[in-house]
Amino acid sequence: MxxxxxxxxxxxxxxxxxxxxxxxxxxxxxxxxxxxxxxxxxxxxxxxxxxxxxxxxxxxxxxxxxxxxxxxxxxxxxxxxxxxxxxxxxxxxxxxxxxxxxxxxxxxxxxxxxxxxxxxxxRPTTRRRDVISGYSFDATQFAVSFRDQTVSLTPKEFRFALLLFANLSRPVSRAHILENVWSRGRDVPSRTVDTHASRVRSKLQLRPEYGYCLMPLYGYGYQLDAMSTQPVVESG
CATH class of the missing domain: 3.40.50.2300 (Response regulator)
Known part of the structure; x- marks a missing residue:
């Protein structure tokens, strides 16, 4: 929550x-x-x-x-x-x-x-949308809308993405990811978490050119950061 x-x-x-x-x-x-x-x-x-x-x-x-x-x-x-x-x-x-x-x-x-x-x-059974930093999360359809498009995610991808956006610019540990996405699935292979992170990055276009960067934190977890997309103007 x-x-x-x-x-x-x-x-x-x-x-x-x-x-x-x-x-x-x-x-x-x-x-x-x-x-x-x-x-x-x-x-x-x-x-x-x-x-x-x-x-x-x-x-x-x-x-x-x-x-x-x-x-x-x-x-x-x-x-x-x-x-x-x-x-x-x-x-x-x-x-x-x-x-x-x-x-x-x-x-x-x-x-x-x-x-x-x-x-x-x-709360009504038709859960409301969460709107975070321009991304609208629809938990009833496991869909995310952004920049005039809507992308369907798997339930785990959806929970993973929502967790990252809820902790924007804050590190999220693998333990916390497992707790929230896999419901205490401590035996989930590390590569499974990495695969889901890669899919979320690709589907939601979490790349610097679109204003976001999803980075793995070695030995800890992941962090999603918002980045400026404004061009740098050189003085002189």
Whole structure:
């Protein structure tokens, strides 16, 4: 699942990001709410975790704005030594849950999973599209649309591609790929992962001339990067 985190405290954001990643989810970090709201207009998130104060507005103000863009978005609010009045205010504003900072790993992941399960029960059977960086992922057809074309993928290729885009510009380990694409298939041969990466690269045209580069990371996994396609203008 794709989780958005609004957290001005970079140290705590790093901790939460590690926990989310360990829980098998992708985490996109934002330091202020305006950055998140801009991104949410183009991309889908399954859950929002936000600080009580996001750097530019309170969580009570962020929640309705977020849900005006992503209706039904589950929200967890993080608070420093929260008082009862703060928790009540957040819940009245629409928060689904509140957590004290610094978060405790097992508790946070359990609450995240519980919220995602409840959200999945409310989600329509015809799942929405995920749109990430110009690529539209249709999970009902295992198809990806980009640059006025639509490409069909196998289920594993689809999950692999979506995992890479959800972690754009971040390394994705083979263990994480196996966990998400092959459902804990630790005995999957390394060449099978490499073959799927090659097919995804070819089918989705993940090449520098089209603005993307999918590279193997020796001894670790893969990383998908967005690249500038603008020509270099020499001065002089």
């Amino acid at each position: 794709r989780i958005a985190l609004i957290e001005p405290d970079l140290r705590h954001a790093k901790l939460v990001g590690r926990l989310i990643f360990a829980g098998g989810h992708a985490c996109q970090h934002f330091t202020i709410s305006s950055e998140f709201l801009t991104r949410a207009a183009d991309e889908f998130f399954d859950l929002l975790i936000t600080e009580g104060w996001t750097g530019d507005r309170s969580a009570e103000d962020v929640i309705p704005l977020a849900r005006s863009i992503l209706p039904g978005l589950p929200v967890i609010v993080l608070m420093n030594e929260p008082r009862e009045s703060q928790i009540v205010a957040a819940l009245h504003a629409g928060a689904d849950d509140c957590l004290a900072k610094p978060v405790r790993g097992p508790e946070m992941l359990a609450r995240v999973d519980a919220l995602l399960r409840r959200a999945a029960l409310r």
